[in-house]
Amino acid sequence: MYQRSQHCALVAAMVLVGAPVRAQSAPSVPVNVQPAGAVQIVLVSSNAAEKVLTTTDQKGQGSIDGAVVAKLGSLDMIEESCGSRKRVLLVASNGKVADRAGCSKRSIGTFVSGTDRTLKAELFTPLPRPATIPDPAQAKPSTPPIQPAESAPSSQKPTAAITSAPAGACPSGAGLIGPKLDLPEGGKTFEEAPLLRECAYRGLKDVESGQWIYYKVSLVNGQVLKVTARTRDTYFYPRQLYLRLHGPNGGRVGDTSSNESSTILELQYKAGESGFAYLAVADVVGGTALQISIQ
Numbered sequence: 001m002y003q004r005s006q007h008c009a010l011v012a013a014m015v016l017v018g019a020p021v022r023a024q025s026a027p028s029v030p031v032n033v034q035p036a037g038a039v040q041i042v043l044v045s046s047n048a049a050e051k052v053l054t055t056t057d058q059k060g061q062g063s064i065d066g067a068v069v070a071k072l073g074s075l076d077m078i079e080e081s082c083g084s085r086k087r088v089l090l091v092a093s094n095g096k097v098a099d100r101a102g103c104s105k106r107s108i109g110t111f112v113s114g115t116d117r118t119l120k121a122e123l124f125t126p127l128p129r130p131a132t133i134p135d136p137a138q139a140k141p142s143t144p145p146i147q148p149a150e151s152a153p154s155s156q157k158p159t160a161a162i163t164s165a166p167a168g169a170c171p172s173g174a175g176l177i178g179p180k181l182d183l184p185e186g187g188k189t190f191e192e193a194p195l196l197r198e199c200a201y202r203g204l205k206d207v208e209s210g211q212w213i214y215y216k217v218s219l220v221n222g223q224v225l226k227v228t229a230r231t232r233d234t235y236f237y238p239r240q241l242y243l244r245l246h247g248p249n250g251g252r253v254g255d256t257s258s259n260e261s262s263t264i265l266e267l268q269y270k271a272g273e274s275g276f277a278y279l280a281v282a283d284v285v286g287g288t289a290l291q292i293s294i295q
Contacts, residue, residue, distance in 0.1 A: 026065070026066030026067040026070045027066050028063040028064065028065060028066055029063060029064050029065075029066045029069070029113075029116075029117070029118065029119055030061070030062075030063050030117075030118045030119070031054060031056055031061065031062040031063055031064060031118070031119045031121070032060060032061060032118060032119070032120050032121070033056050033060035033061075033062075033088065033121045033123065034060055034120075034121070034122050034123065035060070035123060036056075036058065036059050036060030036061075037056070037058060037060055037086075038055055038056055038057065038058060039055065039056050039060070039086050039087065039088055039121070039123075040052055040054075040055050040086075040087045040088070041053045041054050041055070041056070041062070041064060041087075041088050041090065041119070041121075042087050042088070042089050042090065043068065043069065043075075043090045043092070043095075044089050044090065044091045044092065044095035044096070044097055045072070045091075045092040045094060045095045046094060046095070049095075050089075051068075053065070053068060053069075053090070064119065066113075069090070069111075069113040070113055070114060071113070072092050072093075072113050073092075073093065073112065073113060073114075074093075074110050074111075074112045074113075075090040075091060075092055075110060075111045075112070075113065076089075076090075076091040076107065076110055076274055077089070077090060077091075077107070077108045077109050077110060077111055077121060078091055078097060078105050078106070078107055078108070078220075078274070079105065079106045079107075079108045079121070079123055080097075080100075080103055080104075080105050081103060081104050081105075081106075082100060082102060082103040083102065086123065088108070088121045088123075089105075090111060090119075105220060106218050106219075106220060107218055107219060107220050107221075107274035107275055107276075108121060108122055108123065108218055109121075109122070109275070109276070110275075122195065170197060170198065170199035170200075171199075174199050174200040174291075175200050175291060176200060176228065176230050176289045176291055177289075178200070179200075180199075180200045180201055180202040180289065181197075181199050181200070181201050181202070182201065182202060182204055183201040183202060183203050183204055183285070183288075183290060184196075184215075185213075186213025186214050186215050186281065187213065187214045187215075188211070188212075188213065188214070189214065190214055190216075190246070190250050190278055192214065193214040193215050193216040193276075193278055194215055194216070195215075195216055195217070195218065196215045196216070196217050196279070196292050197292070198292055198293055198294050199291075199292060200289065200290065200291045200292075201289075201290045201291070201292070202287075202288070202289060202290075203232075203281075203285040203286050203287060203288035203289075203290060204285075204286060205285065205286045206239075206283065206284055206285050206286045207281065207282050207283055207285050209239070209283065211282060212242075212244070212280045212281070212282045213280065213281055213282070213285075214278055214279070214280050215278065215279045215280075215281075216276040216277065216278050216279070217276065217277050217278075217279065217292060217294070218275075218276055219271040219274065219275065219276070219277055219294065220271065220274050221271055221272065221273050221274045222270070222271060223270070223271050223294050223295065224268060224269070224270045224271075224294070224295045225245070225268065225269045225270075225271070225277050225292070225293075225294055226266070226267070226268050226292075226293045226294075226295065227243065227245065227266065227267045227268075227279055227290070227291070227292060228264065228265070228266050228290075228291045228293070229241065229243060229264070229265045229266075229288055229289065229290045229291070230262060230263070230264055230265075230288065230289040231258055231260065231261055231262060231263045231265070231284070231288060232261065232262075232284065232286070232287030232288055233261050233262045233287075234261055234287070239259065239283050239284050240257050240258055240259030240283055240284060241257060241258060241259075241265070241281070241282075241283060241284045241285065241288060242255070242256075242257040242280075242281065242282040242283050243255065243256050243257065243265055243267055243279070243280070243281055244267075244279070244280040244281075244282075245267050245268075245269045245277060245278070245279060245280075246277065246278040246279075246280065247269070247272075247277060247278075248271075248273060248275035248276055248277065250278065253269050253277075254267045254268070254269060255267070259284075279292075
């Protein structure tokens with residue numbers, strides 16, 4: 001009986017020693033880029049060394065090998081635009097982004113490996129859309145244009161030029177006087193703040209008394225955010241327009257207000273690190289002209 005037990009133990013030990021050891025690998029990390037499009041996701045480490053991790057599809061989706069970024073901790077996400085080409089750079093703590101002629105860079109947040117389950121990249125500017133080519137089988141035969149009969153000159157006045165632009169595109173000549181984008185509905189917290197692009201905006205409605213609404217602007221270390229506002233041309237009794245600027249951690253870095261009509265208010269903030277600055281507005285916002293510029 002003793003010899004049989006010894007034999008079983010020996011066989012079990014041989015099985016354990018000979019069994020293959022399965023290496024643990026980190027799961028893949030889903031990637032979601034918005035606005036959707038084909039974008040390279042590039043890891044920048046060891047100064048300027050670059051490694052392409054993946055290229056998203058036309059829906060802005062893809063995945064990266066989690067093992068590659070598993071031990072890199074917090075990675076800065078930089079949007080690099082070189083004409084129509086865009087890349088999202090994941091910059092490690094020892095990485096340095098190379099300067100390229102004709103390219104611009106903006107910080108769009110951070111990705112923390114081991115904590116963030118999805119890499120979400122919100123691009124500052126949309127990707128160009130390819131032109132749609134009609135199916136020849138569905139194309140209608142062209143017909144010669146019908147020549148209108150001569151008539152007396154019309155007395156109708158020409159339609160006024162449109163001063164607004166499609167959502168997300170800053171109109172040419174935008175400013176405190178001139179075409180503007182509609183100011184989007186702000187978030188009630190820093191976390192809900194929508195992104196404002198460098199452009200001029202028109203306030204659409206006032207904010208309930210005692211409430212702040214928040215927006216965010218993407219900045220690279222060293223850039224200066226300048227916010228200029230013109231109050232609406234009316235008597236405010238007794239309310240006024242309030243503006244506040246906050247740094248990446250939400251701390252207040254400047255504020256101003258006025259209850260006078262057609263008054264210019266200005267605030268500036270220089271980024272000490274790449275990330276978001278936050279603009280908070282309150283009270284008389286409707287009819288306000290607001291300009292966001294980055295230097």
